[in-house]
Amino acid sequence: MKSHEQWTSKLGFILAAAGSAIGLGAIWKFPYLAGTNGGAIFFLLFIILTIFVGAPILIAEFMVGRNSQKDAVRAYQKLAPGSKWHYVGYAGVLFSFILLSFYSVVGGWILSYLWRGLTGSLTDADYGAVFGEVISNPVEVVAAQFIFMLMTIFVVKGGIQKGIERASKYMMPALFLFFIILGIRSLTLDGAMEGVRFLLYPDFSAITGETILMALGQAFFTLSVGISVMVTYASYLSNKENLTKSAFSVVGLNIFICLLAGLVIFPAVFALGFEPGEGPGLVFVVLPAVFNEMAFGGVFLVIFLILLLFATLTSAFSILEIVVAALVKDDAGRRGKISWISGLLIFMVGVPSALSFGVLSDVQIFGKSIFDFSDFLVTNLGLPIGALFISLFVAYRLPRELVKEELNKGTKGLGILFDIWYAAIRYIAPVGIVLVFLSSLGII
Numbered sequence: 001m002k003s004h005e006q007w008t009s010k011l012g013f014i015l016a017a018a019g020s021a022i023g024l025g026a027i028w029k030f031p032y033l034a035g036t037n038g039g040a041i042f043f044l045l046f047i048i049l050t051i052f053v054g055a056p057i058l059i060a061e062f063m064v065g066r067n068s069q070k071d072a073v074r075a076y077q078k079l080a081p082g083s084k085w086h087y088v089g090y091a092g093v094l095f096s097f098i099l100l101s102f103y104s105v106v107g108g109w110i111l112s113y114l115w116r117g118l119t120g121s122l123t124d125a126d127y128g129a130v131f132g133e134v135i136s137n138p139v140e141v142v143a144a145q146f147i148f149m150l151m152t153i154f155v156v157k158g159g160i161q162k163g164i165e166r167a168s169k170y171m172m173p174a175l176f177l178f179f180i181i182l183g184i185r186s187l188t189l190d191g192a193m194e195g196v197r198f199l200l201y202p203d204f205s206a207i208t209g210e211t212i213l214m215a216l217g218q219a220f221f222t223l224s225v226g227i228s229v230m231v232t233y234a235s236y237l238s239n240k241e242n243l244t245k246s247a248f249s250v251v252g253l254n255i256f257i258c259l260l261a262g263l264v265i266f267p268a269v270f271a272l273g274f275e276p277g278e279g280p281g282l283v284f285v286v287l288p289a290v291f292n293e294m295a296f297g298g299v300f301l302v303i304f305l306i307l308l309l310f311a312t313l314t315s316a317f318s319i320l321e322i323v324v325a326a327l328v329k330d331d332a333g334r335r336g337k338i339s340w341i342s343g344l345l346i347f348m349v350g351v352p353s354a355l356s357f358g359v360l361s362d363v364q365i366f367g368k369s370i371f372d373f374s375d376f377l378v379t380n381l382g383l384p385i386g387a388l389f390i391s392l393f394v395a396y397r398l399p400r401e402l403v404k405e406e407l408n409k410g411t412k413g414l415g416i417l418f419d420i421w422y423a424a425i426r427y428i429a430p431v432g433i434v435l436v437f438l439s440s441l442g443i444i
């Protein structure tokens with residue numbers, strides 16, 4: 001049977017797209033990057049760059065997906081027949097593969113924490129030591145990563161409506177609620193205000209080129225733009241929906257959850273005597289400590305870890321979905337088999353990343369661990385280059401009228417908003433991305 005599925009409701013699409021965006025980027029990466037890059041100034045730059053560079057590209061990906069109603073590769077083939085633009089889609093599939101290979105490692109860490117939470121070993125523990133143990137035990141990291149990938153495969157093989165949409169609908173609101181409760185606890189700790197200042201009062205003298213560029217990379221990562229994931233998701237969307245509005249919902253929710261994550265982490269960092277520049281372990285070390293300060297903290301921690309696991313899974317679904325959709329090509333009968341094969345291959349490619357904090361910690365590629373190198377390859381090369389090509393495709397290859405008509409669908413006409421967006425996609429986004437790219441290569 002050949003048919004292209006559709007989301008069953010508008011809310012389903014927004015939640016699924018937000019589910020792809022909100023994940024480890026906002027909850028794990030954002031706090032540790034802000035912690036090592038000046039706090040508030042990083043947050044401010046991140047917001048500005050998300051709005052002026054990330055959001056226009058998100059709208060561009062939505063536009064390509066909905067207009068073509070095709071997966072990442074065939075979308076470009078349909079809109080620019082006979083050209084080489086579909087290599088943008090192939091690159092997206094390839095980078096998705098690498099992205100999920102290390103993303104699933106951190107997904108596995110969450111499972112390890114969940115296990116420890118359930119067995120009670122996260123109460124009054126030395127949280128730094130626990131993190132060290134979780135990331136370095138070879139059998140545990142690989143087993144946990146494997147289970148995380150199995151969960152991802154199970155949902156993706158069921159197709160978008162049954163799997164991704166249903167799960168997203170309940171998990172995301174629950175996660176918001178929980179973050180708000182956690183924020184209240186963290187903000188009422190003694191000495192919390194210093195953390196609030198760290199996150200919200202920027203020190204402009206601390207701006208460096210490096211900070212700007214890190215913030216731009218983070219903007220792409222958290223919005224899931226650059227590898228055509230959002231092209232694939234929007235291809236399941238009907239003509240009735242207003243793409244720009246959907247994009248703003250996703251951007252708004254994403255910034256909001258970064259703010260919440262920051263308001264949970266930093267007050268606790270200062271109140272409980274941790275270091276903001278702790279690095280990738282920050283969230284894993286600080287969060288259990290905050291729960292430890294709460295009545296019934298052990299139970300809440302377990303519930304929270306389950307929600308965090310779902311936020312991570314909804315991002316992982318989207319990454320596997322682009323690979324599977326590109327290979328399935330609307331032939332629903334092949335979805336199950338292709339989900340299994342690609343998911344298991346991604347797991348195997350990810351094993352060295354999983355081991356790179358323990359037995360393979362001496363292996364270096366260009367001075368980085370295997371995990372860090374994979375992250376660098378995707379975040380600093382794959383996403384910026386992909387986003388650049390997507391902006392060029394929409395701004396210079398597609399006819400302006402076609403783009404305008406597509407974005408006006410489901411609206412009363414965007415008016416001046418369209419012109420602002422078009423200028424952003426033509427000039428601001430490509431120039432911004434070239435700067436990130438050059439810098440990540442160390443050229444500027």
Ligand code: PFF
Pocket residue numbers: 020021022023024025026099220221222223224225226227228229230315318319
């Ligand atoms: N946006 C996800 C996160 O912040 O965790 C990660 C991600 C998903 C990046 C999908 C890119 C992507 F295409």
